[in-house]
Amino acid sequence: MxxxxxxxxxxxxxxxxxxxxxxxxxxxxxxxxxxxxxxxxxxxxxxxxxxxxxxxxxxxxxxxxxxxxxxxxxxxxxxxxxxxxxxxxxxxxxxxxxxxxxxxxxxxxxxxxxxxxxxxxxxxxxxxxxxxPDGAKGADHLRWIFYRMGFNDQEIVALSGAHNLGRCHSDRSGFEGQWVNNPTRFSNQYFRLMLSMQWKKKTLKNGVEQFVNYDEDSGTELMMLPTDIALTQDKAFIKYVELYARDKEAFFAAFTKVFAKLIELGITRDADGNITNSDNELGGYHA
Ligand code: DDH
Missing domain, CATH: 1.10.520.10 (Peroxidase; domain 1)
Structure with a gap:
């Protein structure tokens, strides 16, 4: 139907x-x-x-x-x-x-x-x-990529919080593992773990370098990309990592704004929400 x-x-x-x-x-x-x-x-x-x-x-x-x-x-x-x-x-x-x-x-x-x-x-x-972005790189690369889209430092950190979700697959990106224990629950856990755990560099069998934390109690290994860890090594970025780690509401509010901005990049609308810069015969529907 x-x-x-x-x-x-x-x-x-x-x-x-x-x-x-x-x-x-x-x-x-x-x-x-x-x-x-x-x-x-x-x-x-x-x-x-x-x-x-x-x-x-x-x-x-x-x-x-x-x-x-x-x-x-x-x-x-x-x-x-x-x-x-x-x-x-x-x-x-x-x-x-x-x-x-x-x-x-x-x-x-x-x-x-x-x-x-x-x-x-x-x-x-x-x-x-x-x-x-290339996960093997550092803070300069993050700015190079995200400034190009029109984002600032605060927005880069907020967007990165999406790594609360999902995992890396060695057959896709070469990296392997998940950032948080429950990768299908959106939260600020990524920022909290980034600050609270010891992250050690590990070279995978395929030669790719990432950061890992092995928890003996649960037997689980969590990971961070070099670009994730870069957020803790940069004066401007770490302020926001700390804010979002301690204040989930602040993270959710910032993420809402920045993800909405992301999916509107390159799109201009009139006051009614209709897209004015595309040839779409359907026009701008509201949902
Ligand atoms: Fe990411 N991301 N991402 N990411 N990302 C990967 C997985 C997921 C980078 C690299 C990787 C954002 C920013 C960055 C999600 C959302 C977002 C993987 C693993 C790599 C590598 C892919 C694989 O092997 O399957 C880098 C680098 C950056 C950065 O420089 C900031 C942003 C902004 C978002 C977003 O959604 C706003 C999600 C979700 C996943 C998990 C996917 C999955 O299949 O699970």
Whole structure:
């Protein structure tokens, strides 16, 4: 049965239904859906006004085949039945909506979301590869990547809090493991563990370096990327790591704002929320 055009609430409900995936990772499609939303938007370059979630370019090899996007085909496959049931929704809207629905369902904040993105890909505006961050790098790289999108230091730290969710897979990024004990529950645990635990550098069998903490009591090993640890080694960043570690509400408020900004990069709207810079015949639906 097909959904009614513009019925984003029905789409939301169908996304909620697919989150439970007992055979996949930690039993939830949520984390990889959040990553899909972020990578669809995180190619944005403010100076040239290229990249961003509009266009859903990851469907095509030029962007989808970027090694930084390895593994995100799982997220796109999870969403395919929703697209088939509601064919009127654009992939660009579906991917960003799935991210905000997943965050909410995993105990995170409700992030404002507006529809109206187009699936039209303007070849002259295709983002080159290399626009997404490299976890092996440090604070300079984080600023280089995120300033380009138009974020500041506080926003970089808040966005990084998404690593409360999910895990690294050696066959996708080369890194391995999860940041927190419960990777399907959105919280500020990532910041708390970052400060409270001893993180030791470990070289994996594939030669990739990451940081780990092994807890003898529970027998679990948690991990941090070099870019995560960089947040504790930089004067400007660590202030916000400390704030979000001690104040969950402050983190949720900051994350709400910054994730909403992320999925709107490159999109301009009129006062009614209609997108003014895309050729989408559907226009701007509110959800
Ligand atoms: Fe991330 N991320 N991310 N990340 N990310 C990975 C997984 C997940 C970086 C690298 C990696 C954000 C920022 C950064 C999520 C959300 C967000 C993995 C592991 C790497 C590597 C991939 C794999 O092997 O499957 C780096 C570097 C940065 C940075 O420089 C700040 C941001 C901003 C977000 C966001 O959503 C706002 C999520 C969720 C995952 C877990 C995915 C999964 O499959 O589980």
């Amino acid at each position: 097909g959904g009614k055009t513009g019925d984003f609430e029905a789409v939301r409900q169908d996304i909620i239904k697919l989150l439970h995936q007992p055979e996949y990772d930690d039993g939830s499609a949520g984390p990889v859906l959040v990553r899909l939303a972020w990578h669809s938007a995180g190619t944005y370059d403010a100076e040239t006004d290229t990249g961003g979630s509009n266009g859903a370019g990851m469907r095509y090899e030029a962007e989808g085949g970027d090694p930084a996007n390895a593994g995100l085909q799982h997220a796109r496959v999870f969403l395919e039945p929703v697209k088939s049931k509601h064919p009127w929704i654009t992939y660009a809207d579906l991917w960003t909506l799935a991210g905000v629905v997943a965050i909410k369902e995993m105990g995170g904040p409700e992030i404002p979301w507006l529809g109206g993105r187009t699936d039209y890909v303007d070849d002259s505006k295709l983002p080159p590869r290399g626009r997404l």
